[in-house]
Amino acid sequence: MRLDVGGLRYRRGGFFLDASISLESGKTGVIVGPSGCGKTTLLRLIAGLETPESGSIVLGGRSLDGLPPERRRVGFVFQDLALFDHMDGRANIAYGLVVRGMSRQEAYARVGALARSLRIEHLLDRRPASLSGGERQRLAFARALAADPDLLLLDEPLSSLDASLRKDLRAYLRSHLLSRGTTALHVTHDVEEALELADTIFVMRAGRIVASGSPEALFAAPPDAWTARFLAMGPLLRARILSGSEGFLEAATGFGTFRVSERGDRREDRRGGKRDGRADPACYLHFARKTAKIAAPRGEADIGADLREAFFDAVLVRGVFEGGFRRLVLAPSGESSETIEIETDAGFDPSPGEKLRISVPMDDLRLLSSGESGESGK
């Protein structure tokens, strides 16, 4: 079922939420954002657990406005899972069917079939207290799915699990959501989780959706520096624009001056709104971490000499072996506090303090506004 949330407004104390999202039928949307930005509140508003001041929620063409939670046909997996400890797994899963009037016998038959498809038959006769974290999570997922909801809301259900179990369960959730064609909205602050589960990512900040799109689209063209930083998309160099002509901008950074192609879309955003040569703290130069390469040393820095590559010099602060690659922390000079990180081959192991020449494809260089106003990506 397609979900359309329009102009949903909610206020509590000093917090104000104003959000609009659309999600195609059968797709999984993931809301990411820092703690307290309103991700959970948005889910609770959609589920009818909180009442908005204004706005509309339409699910599969049916308006949910004013409906109590039990009539919305929206499944919810809570962060603490909220399993009923006094019921066994079977009764937990069957709960939504039984309260909607299905006979217990029929409900249990459906639970059996669902449990087989989700590979959780062994959990049916056990109480939640006797289950492991992963088993409890699977049970809560099955309970939410059993009544065949039009929309499934998942509020950081994996947050309390260890890293390896989280990874397993991400794959489990993804495969079952895909196979059932369930429209789902998932909340997390884990970028890796968002990338694995999402058809569409919604980036939320201070009660607003500040960016949205497929993971590929967001990574190909981050809307602003705040989103790029939050999604760990790569190095951000504070920049000021010196001049611009013939489709290029000259941007000064702590690592030198870069010539950046000025693309047609959202030009003003990339310029940071200023071109008068004054320092503009709200403007950043960005490139993908993996596209940076170690270049052969030259006699002198000639940034922008090659139209396809930009070069700059940096001093290695430290290198960290990360298994499949080495993460290099670089600074413009030995004294500078500004650092960036790039990834190189695991075998490349320079010494701290060593001067390196880095190359970045020109096409990857982007100037981003800070995004601090919180609305740039909207």
Add this chain to the structure above:
Amino acid sequence: MAPFRRIGFSPRLAALALLLVTLLPFAAFVMASGGVPNGGMAASLLSALSKPSTRSALRFTLLQSAASTLLALVVGLPGAWLVGRFRFRSRRFLMALSAVPFCLPPLLVVLSFVAYYGKAGLLARIMGVFGLAAPDSGAFLYGFPGIVAVHAFYNFPLVVQTVGSIWSRIPPSREEAARTLGAGRFRAFISGTLPSLLPAIAQSASLVFLFCFFSFTVVLVFGGLAGSTLEVEIYRAVRFSGDRDTALALGLVQTIVALACTACFGLLDGRNKAVARDLGRVGPGKKPHGAVSVILGLYLAAVSFFFLGPLFALALQAFTVRGPGSAMSLGFGNFARLAGGFQAPLPKALLGSLATAVPAALLAVALGLAASISLKKSRAFDLALALPLAISPAITALGWGYLFPNGAVAAIVLGQAAAVWPFAARSLSGSLAALDRDKRQAARTLGAGPLRSFLDADLPAIGPSVAAACAFSFSMAAGDANVPLVLGRGEIDTLPLLIYRLASAYRFPEACAAGLILALLTGIAFFLKERGSDAP
């Protein structure tokens, strides 16, 4: 409890002392009554049960306890919901009221109810000002409804505290999950919240039932027309008939019923603690708004009117001085008469209260500490705490009286300590269980010996709880009227005895003045308990 063992504490000796304190007076009473009756205890019990008076007292005791418990739940559960689910300014006050059953002597509650609801009470006077005729409250107060009302209003804060503290830990997400799965509000509550709440409700109900079952002062004053509890019958059998056999048989009946009740309480207490452990931390709660604000306002108004109103009336009555005719004014005349008036030796009663309550409190805390350390949190600990609650305080007091025929103070001190120490133990066990072994071991690795590490690492941690338990035990002992009344020794006077005598002599304003002094004395614990210890 390694730190205590290292400083010379013997758990076995402590357990033996507890057993002695609990069973010795009972055995002394049996021996003083002529030993085990011919045919054994069972025959004596059957014989007692065959008497209509015993059956009537048992029926009345059970009936008034059940009705009082039910009313306490009806009044307490809405309060538990409010303090459990919402955060508001007077929330702490509502939770702190749970100290009232322990710190406000029953005698004062009786006095304040008469001062408020009585024929010439504050309510009747206020209604008179507006030209309204006050209803005849005598039949209500001095009968079954009066007993039930006093018990319910005396004990409902226990329900608020016990159930409310669990309610605040139950995540609202359980009910919300039920709602999103298709359940309406009521069904979501039944599925999501009630299962975790039931042990707390049953536990608080069993505690209230137990308190009402052993009710003495309230029934002694209000129950004349309606009936009498087993505890009052024991007192009457010994004091007025000298019939120790009947007293022993009644005591046995009472103990058997109370043992069943304490076993039930112990079981539910364990379940409740397990639920609290599983639920984890207290949730943040919501600010009340809309309909909840209205309900909260009504509830607080009702508590103020029905619960605080009588206490205010008691204070007002204490300062009300009767002039010539029906003229009344406010002043300190009642206190002046108490201090130097005829048959009203306030200084002696005050000193008597201090002379008994202070050592009784210290002994109770020592026994409570011994129980907490030697038995830790185990079934034996629960049993040790439950056993004194199941034995009639009147029998225990009389037993100590027989053991100390020439020492009224010693008998009262031991009788009160025996009644109070289980509450002190409950209050202390939490902080003892939370002692940080790492801190003690850190002190040892830094060169401190066993005693020094105990003094530096453990004592500061348990010190505030011990101080609070002392104040709390003092309040319970100072407010106790049962033991001195049952022992009926003339050598020592205490404030509760003085109040009882004044009230019996219809010197009501002076009784209220003495009651106010007692309330101030016992009220200290009200504040200290909140600061340093777990709930009793």
